[in-house]
Amino acid sequence: MTSLSTKLAALEEAGKPIQVGIIGAGKFGSMYISQSHRTKGVRLAAIADLAPERALNALKKTGFPQEKYDTTGSLSLEEGLKQGKTAITTDSAAMIATPGIDVILEVTGNPAAGVRHALLCCEHKKHIVMINVEADVLAGPLLTRKAKEAGIIYSMAYGDQPALIAELVDWARTAGFDVVCAGKGTKHLPQYHYSTPDTVWDHYGFTKEQLASGDFNPQMFNSFLDGTKSALEMAAVANGCDLSPPSDGLAFPPCGTHDLPEVLKPARDGGQLQKKGTVEVVSCVEKDGRWVHNDLRWGVYVIIEAPGPYQKECFKQYGLKTDSTGKYAAQYKPYHLIGLELGISVASIMVRGEPTGQTKTWCGDVVATAKRDLKAGEKLDGEGGFMVYGKLMTAGDSLEIEGLPIGLAHGIVLKSDVKKDQGLSWKDVEYSEESQAVAFRREMEAVYREEFRAAGRAAEMQGVNGAR
Incomplete structure (x- = not known):
């Protein structure tokens, strides 16, 4: 990686910086924002966030030069590119569709949003760094295939583990x-699997003053702990x-x-x-x-x-x-330095044509697993909540039990009782394939189920031929 900074400097000198669009101005996004203006050959073209004030606050608190972004929030994406100023928008789809933006950083943490944004990047031929590990595990194996078909790079985020x-x-x-x-x-510790947003702070050691700052989301932190x-x-x-x-x-x-x-x-x-x-x-x-x-x-x-x-x-x-x-x-x-290192992904994609890590196949899955006895009629509250935690298992085992991925275990209703520590199945919940994320995940399961069967049949035939 020793030549990345040199190649970026050459882009700067040529007046052809890499134009970056970021979706989500939370902690990870803010960390990248803080370094983006310090990197030669890279320009933060736009920030998409449902709360424009959060994007503005991220720019201010990270020391982003005021003359380099639109402080009014009224500049269009196109005008921002022309003026060389970072524009702010609530419309992530419009940002992805904007000509001139080269690479998208998906930092929402929302698996359904991640799938939607990745497919839009395929449609509009924009490279994507999937910082959203929830989306990557939910559907990354198939998203990578779609990205390759579209001629774009789908990458893991450098700085993330x-x-x-x-x-x-x-x-x-x-x-x-x-x-x-x-x-x-x-x-x-083993007991952490059953931690809830009500008990999470007992294990972290943050002060009351830190928690009062509003930067600490108990459900998010609990997803790390459990x-x-x-x-x-x-x-x-x-x-x-x-x-x-x-x-x-x-x-x-x-x-x-x-x-x-x-x-x-x-x-x-x-x-x-x-x-x-x-x-x-x-x-x-x-x-x-x-x-x-x-x-x-x-x-x-x-x-x-x-x-x-x-x-x-x-x-x-x-x-x-x-x-x-x-x-x-x-x-x-x-x-690891999280978003402070994320620029390595942008540079690797744009000057080398290489991702910084990328899904190759479907080996592992994360299935929603009951934290307590659950009853039919209850509505699941998702990752880091009161009801389920995510358990790692092989993709084959997940397919065998028709495992419900943790990324979709939010807002859907149980139609069966589920015992504590039992992995949930699609059969246990009410769901609709009208949801893009659900439909895409089910498509991925069908694709790999057939491929695993074919591989098994091929292995059996190889064994028979070998025995002869």
Whole structure:
């Protein structure tokens, strides 16, 4: 990536900056906004947000130069491009359709909106960075196909953990190593699965003054705490790196950086993994609540394997963190900077024609799972709420139970009772395929169900031929 800034500078000098449109001016969007005007060869053309005042506030609080944006909120998208000023709009569809905008950053966090915006980008030939991991896990495998058919790039967001993990995996494979495990750190205890927006602050340690600022959404923060966000991110990694989710969901083993290769190796070699080639999230707290030494709460990692004695000896010579046998080694990045790093995605797409991580296949899914006994007639309240959390599972297992994706478990009514810790099925809820997101997801399930069947039949035939 050493040439990205040079190539951006050349665009600046040529007077042909990359024109960026962003949808959503929340925390992640604001972090990107704060850096966008500092990057040569890039210009923030427009911000689309349902609340224009939120977009204006994001520009003001991040120190965006006042002369570079429309302070009145009345400038049209076209005039903004002509004048070189950031325009503000409530109409995301119009922004995507505007000629001259090169790449769209989807930062809404709303899975249905993410699907809609991605399909509009396909229609209007705009590259898209899907910061909306909820949408990516809901429908990313099929959205990537649609994007390729449209001739655009659909990318993960650099700075977000899935893209950083994908980068580590790519490094390992490019250097010729097998990937044993890849993932991230977080704060998790088993009881957190049942946390609600009413109990979430008991576990975070924010002060009353911080909470009073209004920047803290209890349901959003609860989705991190109850394991849903970790499940979504690891599904994205599995799909983007062709890795397998654990068969019974994430285990969240307590683990510090010094123990990564010891804990995250196959059980047959003394570790805690079912097999090689998987994803996992490590917790920064022990099961009794003690803080883990050398925790990786904010970081990402990859575990590689020495393919032979020579490489194993090299691991030792160069001081890699290895397990007790010296066979398994860890590489990790202790922090991620979220939206402050997002410009890497914009640059990679526009000057290299490459995404910073992208869904390759459908390996992992996140299914809505009951936090308590649920009753027919209740309306689901979605990710981070009082009723369900998201559990990671293989796509095949999800199809087998007709799993209800966590991204659509909001605002729909149960028609069956569901026991605590049971995964919800499409059969348990009332839904309508008149919803674009529902219809697109069901289409994706049908496509992959047939492809999995065909692959199974091909494998069976290969086995029969081999036996002959």
